[in-house]
Amino acid sequence: MIALVTLMLTARRLQAALVVLLSALATAAAVAGPVYTDAVDRAAVAAEVANTAPADRTVAVRAALESTQRDRFDALAGDLADLPGFTTVLSATLPVLGLEPESGDISWFTFRDSVCEHIRIVSGRCLMATGEAVVGASTARRLGLTPGRTVSLGWATYDEASRAWVLSGRPAPTTVVGVYEPVDPAEPYWGRSGYFSPTAPDAAAEPVFAGRPTVDALEHDADNRSVEAIPGPGAFDADTLPALSTALDELSEELGDDEEMARFAALTDDLPKLFDRVNRSDALTREVVPLAGLPLIGLCWLVIFVAVAGATAARRHEQALIALRGAPRIGRFWLAAGESVIAIAVGAPLGYVAGTLATRAIADARFGPVPVFDLAPAPGAPAAALVAVAGAVLVGLLALRRDLSSPVVDLLRRVPPRGAAWRTIAIDAAAVVLAVLAAVQLRAFDGQLLGLGLLVPGLIALAVAVLAGRLLVPLAARLGRGAVRRGRLGLALGALQVARRPGSQRLFVLLAVAVAVLGFATTTVDVADRARADRAAVETGATRTLTVAPTDAGALRAAVRAVDPDGRYAMAVGVRPGVDGPPVLFADTAALPAVAVWRPEYGDRTPAEIAAALRPPDDEPVVVKGTELALTVDYAPPPATDGTAPGTELRLTALLRPLAGGPPVRAGSADVKTGRHTWTMASQACADGCRLAGIEAIYSAAGGEVAEVSIISLGVRAEAGAPLTEVVPAFAVDRWRASDDAELTAEDGGVHVVVPGAVIQPRPTVLVPVSTPGDVPVLSGGPAPKSGEAEGVDGNIVAIRSVAEGRALPRIGTGLLMDIGYAERVATAATALDTAEVWLGPAAPADVEQRLAAQGLVVTGRDSVAAAADRLDGRGPALAVWFHLLAGVVAVLLAACGMWLMAAVDRRRTLDDLVALRRQGLAARTGGSWVLWAYLPVAVAAVVTGLVAAVIAWAVVGQYVPYFVDDDFALAPPTWPRPLAIVLPAVAVAVLFTSVAVGLRRALRVRD
Template identity: 35%
Template sequence: MISLVLVMLWHRRGQAFTLALLGLLAVTSAVAAPAYLIAADRAVAVGQIATAAPNELGLVASAVQDERAATEDGAPNPAPGGLQFGDVATALIALPGFTYVYSAEYHVIGIDPNPANAVRLVYRQDVCAHLRILTGRCLAAEGDVLLGEHTAQRLNLRAGDSIELRSAVPSPDPKKKVWLPDGKPRRLLIAGTYRPAEPSAGYWGARGYFTATPETGPGEPIFTAATTQQTMDHGRITLAMDGRAGPAALHPDRLGQLRTELQNLNQSTADLGMAVQIDTEMTALLDRIDIGQSSTRLLVPVLAVPLILLACFAIFLTVGYGLEARQGELAVVALRGSRWWTRWWLAAGESLIAVLAGALCGCLIGQLLVNAVAAIVFPDGGIPAGWSSLRHAPLAAGAALLSVMVAQRRQFVGPVAALLRRNPSTGNGRWAIAAEALAVLLAVAASVQLVLSQGSLTGVGLFAPAIVMLALGLLAARALLPLISRYAVRALHRGRLGVALAGLQLARRPGAGRLFALLVATVAVAGYATCAVDTAAAGRAVEATLGTGADRVLTVQAAQPQQLLSAVRRIDPEGDFAMAVTRLPPGSSTTDVPGLAVDSTRLAAVAAWPGDGPGPDEVADRLRPELPAPPAFPGPDVAVDVSASGLTPGTKGLRLQVSVSSLTGLGDAVIELGELQNRSGTYRQRIVVCQEGCRIDGIGLARTGSFPTTAEVVIRGVRATGPDREALPVDRLADPSGWRTSPDVRLARSPDGLRVTFAAPVSESPLVWIKPASTPDPIPVAVAGGRLPADVINGLDAKPTLITGTGTLPAVPQLGRRAVLVDLEYADRITVTAGPGNTPQIWLNAAAPPDILDRVSAQGLTVVADVRSDQVRRRLEQQGPAQALWFHVLAGALAVLLGAGALVLAAAVDRRRRVEDLSALRSQGLRPGPAGQAMLGTYPALVAVAVVVGLLAGAVAWLVTGWALPLAGPYPPDLPLPGRPRVTVLLAVGAVVLLVHTAVAVATGRDLRRQVTGRGTL
């Protein structure tokens, strides 16, 4: 019996080979999914480690020791060049794969004349190997120090000079930002000046040596040897061990063990009760890796499940096709009274052997295919050794063999008369209809469950895309084939024999409906994969550009808004590539929305902008309406002429203030001019920030006691004193429409200036500001996220500011879909006491010059962060969702191959029947042309319709279920990420699928055409 089955296999070896390929694809899909997950998990880990910040790749064990206290107690000081942390050091050394650098530091003064600036005196192990010595030499003897190049230039020091340093501590008075001496001075020799070879190298850890701060000056420590540092008189010293994880510690296969070791380390230090602090951001890195890997475990099965189901459906279809062609043979076996197992073996053995052989090959092919894809897609991720992914192969092989058995159920239990029929049933029986109805109900249930679970891809929700695509394919086949039959009948009546015969072949072939459903489902899988991949790619582009704000964003140290504006405008006078930006201070309420203040004159040239809504030029015009320039004076010496009346003699009354902002970015200031008297007077003051001129932000009248019921102040002039200094024109000063103030204060024109009258009852406010009307009031804002909860936002001075909406935006760059946008200069003008900006930034476009960092430094600004959108894009492409979606590409390709294989086998099975039918028609006088059209047009027409319907089915399935896929990770940013693919991309993929399937269909029909047209001419 086995030999008979083998003969049957050889006789129909083409069909057996195709069926084996389908079995191979089924098992390959089952093996590829877990194999890809293993490779993707490793790639996510490797990618996140490669793009991690330096502080995420190591840890710091630090302790503060008081050297004087240790000496008084008789306890030994730490040995020079090493830190003795006892059990903590032992625990650190127990972390395998880490390298450690010892360091110690304390603050010193004596080199910088500014008492607000102290410098760190640092010993760091092997520091000379990581510095570029510019002048002099490196450390060689006790008493040697190394000075940073900028510090040396600023203080006019050079190698060979001697300096006197002494340890320092900050002043205990929080109001005095100065450093106080804390040790005896010592004379030291400047051995050389340095520049760090790589300031961001892992060697420096997270110590921030080269980051300037207001307390430590320009961000260049003084390096010295351990002996010099220890022998210098000092008190408190910070000792640290910086550990950096190497490749062995961060190996993808031991990240879980690393997390456990870090937890044990923290626990051990807590148990010891030691004053040693362990700082590390490695847990954040490990958490990010876990989040990325969890996304891959959700995204990969989404198309792995439909791929396996498609493979089983393809086997079911092709086996059924083959058995329908062999019904005569099986009928003969049944008529001879063969026993059921003989009948079963003769019917199923041929297909089972072919599928089993393909399944065995699929185990190897699946792993090798993923290895090849991983080598291309994850060149740095590495391919894990082992065959653990094969654990799913038996299940896939069992499903494939079960599909074979189900496909021939009719041949097992059907009557002999049914096997002898030349035209078997077309699948419109109640069981077929019930199965299709069940598929539709499952699709609806899975979709509803997905919605109710809020997109949780668990349980039935994981199968929702597969079931929806299968149900749409079955419904399309059920609806379309009757239409094809009607079209064929009409074509026959019109004499178009070729088209009619092709249509009738499709409509009346028993398995045509299932073949059409399979082709639709395969195209739908490819279309769904295209939707996921293209939507995710577009989302990453939005996150990298709109989420960053511009092509490049420089974050600078504390700078006042006017200082930032002036510096950026000097860097880029034409406004071609740079824009000043700062965030509005956060509010105290949870309903407050974040805000961004930008130099709107450059918004269109620099900022990334959402595709929907008003354009940046339109928004800039709304945010910055034309208004007169604020009053200004060329000072530094300002004089204000004022007369007052109505003040109660002998009591405290009003003090005069003026708020100014430098015209050249030197800063802002609020200056006290003096207490008003019941007479005319001139109040003078020198303002340091007004060396090159200032604008007036406001004139303040501060209550020093209780306001009188009535008082009148006349501001007669504001002028800069000195030669060739002009006063503010009286007409402009006296015009009440050019100023604004609180409602309980009245402004009026007087012959000699601006009259200010306080009415009763007087406001309880201790300070009344009279501001120039050089900004709109309320200030215009653009809002993203709908109407604001209140008509106020936090201004640059963190105080409520009235606003008026000018329109809505899809999103504010960098902040997202719930934020406000305001003009930075107007926001600065409307505040009289604006402090340093909240996260001051300089946004740059692609036209920024290569030396932009030097230009920023030349303006006195220190860059503390430099973020580029292309770097963000590369980092996003290393995260879990992007890595997982490469499997969707693989799944789409495998689905197309499944459709092509099923098409080949169906055509091969139909070959004999169609040749017989059309040859008979040829002998009855059918012309070669219509016969050839019937042979060539049947399957290409089926493919063309299936591709169109399949793309629509994939798009519908995407609309129903695609929103639940974590394409941007489980915690997506609050940005208008696209929810659907580009139509052009979807059509391009459809054209490729159509080309492949049409080529297969035409190739299978050309040989049939030669046979039919040849027979007809005999």
């Protein structure tokens, strides 16, 4: 038996080689999915880590320690040192006085492990002994410090009563031995310290570095300590993340279980957010890749079925002779199946190696680096290979089923009998039912791509192909009969062969499914590319964006307008994340039409219309211009209940905003005295003019008592000693309103206000001019807050009025857009922006950064639509989608091979028919035309059917294909691809199939 099978393989070497090749392709297609998924997982981890700030990749335990707690903290630091792939850095910091005696400002006396390795000494030397310190270069320049200078430093604490830092420890002499600069302020070594970050609140206060003995020797009762785990090479990759996540969970539990330690120490850790993104990316990759990989494996099985069935049909006469010689059924089975099974078994390991290497090479070229020649099995690859081989053997045996069960009489016939109609109808119905069930499951599980849902595109392609294939035979027969009547013998012979050849329908289904796989792939890739481009435009908001150091909203707007007065290319922007409400985007909307990349998701109004709606006309503000303000008031405190003199706990502060832009000005003094008097407040910042934002009254007496004050008039002096000019000669009730629903009444020619006292803490009552808007118009991305309130530019709650609504907003997704200038009109507190940006339009000049720097803005970061798109392209879903294109190309090439394979299987019979017809006078040209028309109509019909199937599959599945790890911007992806994404692949496939058909014509005509 073995010898006979060996002889069969030797005699039909070409057919055996084709089955080996197809088995290898099936195995390669099966392992390609897991190998590509593994490569995407690793690349996605690298991308997510790269998109995470160095500080957010650092794990830190921080504590405010007393001297008795330091030993326990050191033990906790040892636990943190056990994190795999991390290096720990211990630091201790305490505030000291003495380095800046004139200003009385504190300095931060700091120890940090191995600090000398990460700073550059520009003068003097680094630390060597106790009692030595090094200071920052800017600090040294500002204070005139040089190496060798001795300063007296003492521990300082903050005194709440005086609201100032006071000396609390005995000063000790410290020698400045060097002046330093950080080698790289952004290197991971600095972790979460923020010493040199331009966005840090005290960025100008460079730390004074000293050795640990020096810091510990300084007399102090408490200090701030931290131990930071700094990631090293290999700390974050797909292999180490699970162990790292487990170690962090254990550390967090240990800290939480120690109640005493938990009271003074806290774990600062943003890595769970990174882990969540990585896990989400992995999950999406395992949805997107099988969506293309599973149909490809099925297509490989279909090609194997076509190959084995065709080869078996060609050996029908041989099977009949074996049966006539009385061979038992089991022997007939092994003689028929052994040839295919052995070929499949030989091709499987070749396909495993080739698929692994090829997939790694493609992944390396697409998003590397990937170890191409690493043959270590990817997770799931061996199991996928076994499934592919088992499926190949199974479909091979199914292809043998009919011939093994046919009687000898049928086997001796050259034309095999047609199968039972009910059997083919049942198979077609099963394909349609499976496709419907898969689509129903997909919708029933809210679009989750799992189970049959992963097979929806392939099943729909198969269902459409088999239904269209039912029309192939009658249409081909009709076409052949019509061609006979018209005398077109080549077309007639080709069409009739399609109608009579059993494999024609199988070939049509194979080609159509392959075209559908490619069509679905190009559609997915095109829509995904456009979705990422849309997302990139929304993430950045403008063609380019510059992040600047935290600054005041007014100063930001004034600086940008000084650079671009007409708003042609630059726009000031601030972002407030929103703690108790939606995030808010503040923008100088005068530049909105020229700068912002406007999208339909932002609403159905144009940028110009939105800008006009967000900046409605308002009343003229109250403007003061001078260096001194004089406020005339009449104050009546509540009577003292204990017989002492009445208190003077009322404070009045004028809230001013420079007209030229800049931080708000608070002009105030000590507590207001009892009685009527004119109170003078210094306001040097208003020499060029300020807008009066309001008058703040705070009564700090405890117990819930109230104080009464009448505000009579407001005047201003251009300079000290100059005559007083009244800005508000008489406070009228109809010209002012108060916060917190405080009632204003007219009294003594002014406004009478009842100011409540502090119950828990003082609460300000603010009087604002009626010219100040009562609410702020907003553009809402998503539903507006039902409360009708949101955080203003100063962080206080303001009333809002929605003028338009969209699905999303640039930069923040869902939230609110306010005009930054209009928001300032209602602000009564500081308007510092932690997230300050400058958006640039296409017309921005090349030196715009230098112009902004000249206005005092420090650029700390840069972004653009192109950079955002590149970041999205490197994340898991984007990389996974490209597997569809790979699978589509392989599917089409496999179908072309199947076409050639079908011709190879039919070669002998086709040549015999051609020779017979030539002997009867058929022209050679007509014989070649016959071969062409036997394959070209099938290919053309398959291309059209495949495109229809791809469109149907996309209509069912497209809305569920994930493109992003998160859904922060609530963007609806494009519904349909661009026409070229369908037309170009269809043309390419049609050209390929036509070339194969022409090649077959020439090959067979040469042999004729």
